[in-house]
Amino acid sequence: MLTGLQIAVIGGDARQLEVIRKLAELDARLSLIGFEQLDHVFSGVYKEKINEVNFSEIDAIILPVPGTNQEGEVDTIFSNEEVILTEDILLKTPSHCTIYSGISNSYLDHITKKANRKLVKLFERDDVAIYNSIPTVEGTIMMAIQHTEFTIHGSTVAVLGLGRVGMSVARAFHHLGAKVKVGARKTEHIARIQEMGLQPFHLNDLGNEVKDLDICINTIPHLIVNAAIIQKMPTQTLIIDLASKPGGTDFRYAEKRGIKALLAPSLPGIVAPKSAGQILGNVLVQLLDEDVIKRKGSL
Template sequence: MLTGITIVFLGGDARQVEVIRKCAELDANVRIVGFDQLEEPPAAGVSSEKLTTELLASADVLVLPVVASDEKGSVPVQFSSEPIILQEEHFASLPKDVLIYTGMAKDFVRRLIAKYKLELFELLERDDVAIYNSIPTAEGALMMAIQNTDITIHGSTCVVLGLGRTGFTLARNLQALGASVKAGVRRKDHFARAAEMGWKPFMTTDLADQAADIDLIFNTIPTMIVTAQIIAKMPRQAVIIDLASAPGGTDFRYAEKRGVKALLAPGLPGIVAPKTAGIIMANCICQSILEQKIRGDVQ
């Protein structure tokens, strides 16, 4: 239980609503900012607030959105017309032992957290969260593939670039649907794993040799890899779905010029399955808070 713990939420989307509900169910004192346009409160006993230094000074835990803010401190809000702008005074007002959670933080937030020696937990850096999130990401990528092609996944030739947590789940799902899966890898152990799974591995440096026989490319590598030279060798009817963080790893300008459909699709869990993605984050945050509480009690 989270009884007696004050948790402040600043902004976010439907995923954040699930985290709020979970914390309220565990008896936390939940105070939220940026949810005034919700049709109904996320849970009983949740208090809607304005962003003030007094509010932040009361926090045992601060939960920011999946992307904490932009580089000017603007926090993403889906359920409010009023902007939330973080400033240095907000970080200065936080208790020294506050726990701060987000999916990923940009330099603005990192710099101020470091300045005031606060503790930051970035959920998307955790293997368990990334693996769970790979499930809705893969399903969303498949949805996009079906919507943007006139062929079935079954019998198609699909290239998955990168066999990290998302790439592996996606390749396995494509295989289950009857696709011929080629896996572009950068490591020898990934090459071996792809071969063991029954996929056709190749090193990403040899991508140009694979380009002529592709129906779909799914990229998970956040560096420029699907270059103009690669796109020039691809069939015009091929589709590129780039799952890497913006700006992706595809030359979108050249793809458009050549008439090859290329789609940038980061953040799919929050788009295609916000409830599931929110539950993943809620379970992780609540478990982490409990662990930190136990650790503090022991000390």
């Protein structure tokens, strides 16, 4: 149980609804910021504006998966209100207050460090990333089917990056009968790709590997599918970029060349928000419970 714990949930998409439900069931007191348009509210859950919250009583702040943008703004699809998380807000919280976010950026890293508050990046955990790769894979397959005129079976697919998502995506498309090649840099990743029965290539050779592609799936959050690479792709190639915003593709040049390029960094929240929210909720409950135990032990 999370009785007595006061938590601020700031912004987010449909995944946060499952997180809210889970925390409410365990008797936490929740302040929802950026949820004015949310109809159903559980017992012990209060919709508030960010300037109405008494942050001196907040034990934890839960941000959506993307965290904030570089100006501190938090996405709020259930509100038209602009919500900005600042260092001043964090300084009002108790010293033990922990900030939970899916991922982070230089802005969020900076304000949590300046305020001396602990920042937990959920997607750096292997369990969260692996579980989350399941709806990501399903969403990627859905997009590939919707935006092509050929079957995945028999098509030539390149997956860029062999992280948790890249590995799951490559395996799924392989099982669907695609001819899958995977680009990586680390020698151990090249060996793993070979072991999986897929065709490995070094990312330095990307320009040579895209000349026959039907689908290019990028998971690397750096500009890797640049203009020089896109220039060498067939015009019917579909690019699906799964990296966090702004992705790793030159979308402007892809459009100029007539190549369809789709940025899809939050597929789990689109194709399976309930399942994706349950994954986050379960992990958050575990982490919040551990924090409570540690605090009690230090008293």
